[in-house]
Amino acid sequence: MQIFFTVLSVSLISSTLAFFIVIAEKYLNNYGECKIDINNGERVLKVEGGSSLLSSLASQKIFIPSACGGKATCGLCKIQVIDGAGPLLPTEEPYLTKDEIKNNVRLSCQIKIKKDLKIKVPEELFNIKQFKARIEKIEQLTHDIKGIRFALIEPDEIRFKAGQYVQLYTKPYGKVKESVFRAYSMASPPSDNHAVELIIRKVPQGICTTYVHSHLSEGDEVTLSGPYGDFFLRDGASDLVFIAGGSGLAPIRSLVLDILQKGLEKNMSFFFGAVSAKDLYYIDFFRELEERHSNFKFIPALSKPEPSDNWSGETGLITEVVDRYILDAQNKEAYLCGSPGMINACLNVLKKKGFADNAIFFDKF
Ligand SMILES: Cc1cc2nc3c(=O)[nH]c(=O)nc-3n(C[C@H](O)[C@H](O)[C@H](O)COP(=O)(O)OP(=O)(O)OC[C@H]3O[C@@H](n4cnc5c(N)ncnc54)[C@H](O)[C@@H]3O)c2cc1C
Numbered sequence: 001m002q003i004f005f006t007v008l009s010v011s012l013i014s015s016t017l018a019f020f021i022v023i024a025e026k027y028l029n030n031y032g033e034c035k036i037d038i039n040n041g042e043r044v045l046k047v048e049g050g051s052s053l054l055s056s057l058a059s060q061k062i063f064i065p066s067a068c069g070g071k072a073t074c075g076l077c078k079i080q081v082i083d084g085a086g087p088l089l090p091t092e093e094p095y096l097t098k099d100e101i102k103n104n105v106r107l108s109c110q111i112k113i114k115k116d117l118k119i120k121v122p123e124e125l126f127n128i129k130q131f132k133a134r135i136e137k138i139e140q141l142t143h144d145i146k147g148i149r150f151a152l153i154e155p156d157e158i159r160f161k162a163g164q165y166v167q168l169y170t171k172p173y174g175k176v177k178e179s180v181f182r183a184y185s186m187a188s189p190p191s192d193n194h195a196v197e198l199i200i201r202k203v204p205q206g207i208c209t210t211y212v213h214s215h216l217s218e219g220d221e222v223t224l225s226g227p228y229g230d231f232f233l234r235d236g237a238s239d240l241v242f243i244a245g246g247s248g249l250a251p252i253r254s255l256v257l258d259i260l261q262k263g264l265e266k267n268m269s270f271f272f273g274a275v276s277a278k279d280l281y282y283i284d285f286f287r288e289l290e291e292r293h294s295n296f297k298f299i300p301a302l303s304k305p306e307p308s309d310n311w312s313g314e315t316g317l318i319t320e321v322v323d324r325y326i327l328d329a330q331n332k333e334a335y336l337c338g339s340p341g342m343i344n345a346c347l348n349v350l351k352k353k354g355f356a357d358n359a360i361f362f363d364k365f
């Protein structure tokens with residue numbers, strides 16, 4: 001009997017507490033309407049307080065770059081907040097340099113709007129649009145990589161620089177109750193401006209890649225936004241070294257096609273690293289380009305070829321292959337795309353060859 005009353009009173013206390021917490025949340029977190037002043041009064045937005053700056057801006061069609069969907073793991077959603085953001089959070093610190101902190105740069109996904117804000121938004125971000133698109137084609141490129149072509153419906157045209165990325169928005173599915181968005185580099189060239197091609201590798205348990213690989217079919221409609229990012233060709237060196245692993249091939253494909261289509265006077269070497277033959281794709285595509293264009297060299301390499309692969313190409317880690325082929329940094333720029341581990345290892349090799357920091361550009365996936 002005593003146990004019964006103890007359990008009953010604990011349950012009563014918990015429910016009462018939960019009730020008061022809900023009420024407190026409702027009233028204490030009711031920040032009302034807040035104003036966001038952009039670029040010294042150029043635009044003033046009125047938003048409901050309580051949401052993140054990133055999502056509030058997106059709801060007003062101002063899209064700040066983001067790859068992680070607001071989880072504070074990509075560090076891309078930086079924006080200058082002149083006033084009203086509150087103290088810097090520990091989640092922001094790892095992504096900000098001392099100079100950025102001094103200049104009030106913040107991660108917009110981490111700032112909860114509680115009062116009026118003054119922010120600065122670079123002009124180019126106003127060109128980022130949200131697109132309705134229909135899946136035209138899905139291709140299984142390897143055991144874990146799909147190539148997807150999205151026809152743009154509204155607006156039906158995108159302007160971007162080769163190397164940039166879009167954000168793909170998921171719809172709720174299975175146990176995932178909310179829409180998320182993730183970054184995917186465009187693999188198609190800017191000339192193909194009524195569609196967007198993405199190359200998406202399945203990440204085990206990944207929210208967006210599971211959605212793409214298991215829940216999307218040809219004919220489905222999706223939302224994209226873009227273009228984002230500063231991984232694009234600089235008007236510099238004559239010799240370009242492209243290095244990619246896995247789905248990192250996507251932006252390099254767009255860059256190579258763009259350069260060839262525009263007839264730019266560039267010599268290109270594209271190093272593509274994979275584990276074994278089952279991870280290779282677009283090999284015939286790049287070999288054909290190599291045959292047709294004397295200024296394009298394609299060097300695929302396998303780090304662990306299977307005996308059944310009958311592989312006669314380069315072997316070893318992509319860093320070892322780059323080390324063998326690239327003798328110096330003269331007249332060269334390097335563009336890298338792939339996992340953080342691969343990129344960090346390649347940066348070491350390139351720096352030993354004499355590449356300056358401002359001659360190396362990369363997107364870490
Ligand atoms: C600028 C940019 C461009 C990108 N372009 C591409 C692209 O063209 N093609 C492409 O396939 N991806 C690309 N990515 C990665 C992509 O944005 C997602 O991070 C990735 O698809 C995983 O999303 P998810 O929702 O499936 O996984 P999540 O649900 O976010 O993650 C699930 C779990 O997997 C881990 N995880 C997340 N990503 C990876 C990964 N890549 N490898 C191993 N483990 C991981 C997470 O830490 C987490 O524990 C790009 C990223 C950036 C920043």
Ligand code: FES
Pocket residue numbers: 054065066067068069070071072073074075076077107108109110
């Ligand atoms: S959106 Fe990725 S850190 Fe803010």
